[in-house]
Amino acid sequence: MGNGPAPFSDIGKRAKDLLTKDYNYDHKFVLSVPGSTPMGLTATGLKKGQIFLGDISAQYKSGRTIVDVKVDTYSNVSTKVTVHEVMPCMKAVLSFDVPDHKSGKLDIQYLHPRVAIDSSIGLNPSPILNLAAAVGGKEILLGGEVGFDTASASFTKYTAGISFNKPDLSAALILMDKGQTLKASYVHSVDASNNTQVVAEMTHGLSTLENSFTIGSAHVLDRYNTVRTRFSDNGKVAMVCQREWRPKSLITFSAEYDTKKTEVAPKWGLALALKP
Template identity: 30%
Template structure:
């Protein structure tokens, strides 16, 4: 199911963004270059706050990943807790059709030192749950740690440490164990802003993959990212360097 920017998605988000966001290997990176192919998709999401004047805590969230999926959610935030529910369509490549998915997630302790949440997805077409995630996090101004269980198949622990807020210098690590594959992977990365609008990131994993990224702010809310990744364990003579290019536009509107 697509990741609408809800409250549960914020658990472990800082480490996940540093280690994975905008890198070339991402399945949903907006543009992915390869000398044999060119793949692209568009990821659009937005949040409309206070849709009902008498219920100021009620928000609407929309997300579209063309041509793969789309989703709409209602989110209620009250104090330290938040709950959201929605319905969407996700593409089934094997059967060449779109299937309706219902989603429910909730977080207790949002914005607090300690938070806990869960995320469920129900496939309406098959009548089965296709996702069950749970996570908890410890949050502070400089250190964020999280532990999450993804689909009862993998356990992931992550840590994000902000070294220098002025230069956005930070380090992060993610340790993930897959029960079905019986394997464990560790990813370590760091980022640093050489200028207010120029951010550089790098990472390395125990699977032999090394990646680097540079993100340039073009205007106040428009960012261009260029990334590359090398797999040193790939013995395929036709293996190539992965290059990714992404463009992000962040808009914020207030409707009176």
């Protein structure tokens, strides 16, 4: 399984993470308490405008089974049960929300040395079906994804993609939005130590002929500090500064400025993650 293809969702993921991960424009706080027992707790707080949102998550591990429960500010309860190796090379995930009785969903992931398959079905009278498959290896990955709404008997999505990956570069091409949009991304390590990376992502509307692009970079300054930047054709410039001041405990500062709306104040956010 370790030498088999990655899931279809991994196509273009490296560029997407560099351009979007940890960009947060609110005040966010995360406290994680793994503990030495199978039970772990995580508390998250987020100040959005004048509203403070928070949730508490608990995770319980027992053998091949993991149970995650999250309670948010409005007392909504989300539960996810993951069973690894339910069959050889297969993982099953059951998720549902309370009190939404129609939110249940079953995900099955099958990882084989030559193919990776992800499928999901909503547990309600008119479910939405999703199926994704990828073939290839560590360097070349080819796959597709379809979604089908049984209520309307129509396809909700169909996507195809291919990616090429090396330790120092990654390129991906994805046909998405039911064949209406073509997205290309590229990540390249400038130095041999991978301390500096550049990334570019471009989308082209096949029917509208509209183009958009985003470029960015990531720099590992030292073992504790990293900086990432991002610039989009819509005039927005953003950056992330992250410091690991103790093992797995991070403080992250994010900022974004719209150069086309100079009268609007820049957005900024501060995130603090603590893990004992």
